[in-house]
Amino acid sequence: MLTSTVCAAVSAAGLGIAALTAYRKRFLAATRIAAFALIPVGLVMTGVIDWVTSIVLKPTVWAGFGVLALSAVLFTISRFVERRRGIGGRKERKAAAASRPEAVAPAASAPSLGAGRAAQPAPKGKQAPGRDLAPKDDFSDIEAILKKHGI
Known part of the structure; x- marks a missing residue:
């Protein structure tokens, strides 16, 4: 009964403040209040x-609520200790990785020319100009740009 009275008083006070706010022509704020x-x-x-x-x-x-809080604290501590000791952590993962069988074709991702094919040299007759010149350095273009800007 007392809580109902307090809530009614709080609402009446809030509605009074809303009426004063509306009187000051601040209708949006009065509506929120x-x-x-x-x-x-x-x-x-x-x-x-x-x-x-x-x-x-x-x-x-x-x-x-206290029992639930204690349960949460115990769970958090056990997870922290588990990670700290490495139980279920890196050591076991490394051991599991070492016991795994090797891949069926470990070099399968390496490009191959196929069986019986050899690399064919490029024809010497018609090449694009500048194709036969190998760059002296992979960074020669970058060095030229840096020198141009004085760096």
């Missing part, structure tokens, strides 16, 4: 306030 002011009355009318007060005032409920 009125919306927030009606929440406590709505909670009382739906019975949520009685449910919350019955939870808050029971010691067994708080003991249950």
Whole structure:
């Protein structure tokens, strides 16, 4: 009964503030304040306030929250110790990787020319100009750009 009275008083005060705000021609803000002011009355009318007060005032409920918190702390500590010791960690993964069989074709990703084929030299007759000149250095273009900018 007391919680219902408090919620009604809070809502009445909020609606009064909303009316003053609307009087000052700030209708959008007044609408928001009125919306927030009606929440406590709505909670009382739906019975949520009685449910919350019955939870808050029971010691067994708080003991249950304490047990849940203890469970979460124990779980967190066990995970931390497990990672710290390496149980289920790197050592076991390395051992599992070492015991795995080798790949069927370890060089399968390497490019091949196929059986019986040899690399054919490029025809010497018609080549694009500059194709036969191998660059002296892979970074010669980059060095030229840097020198151009004085770096």
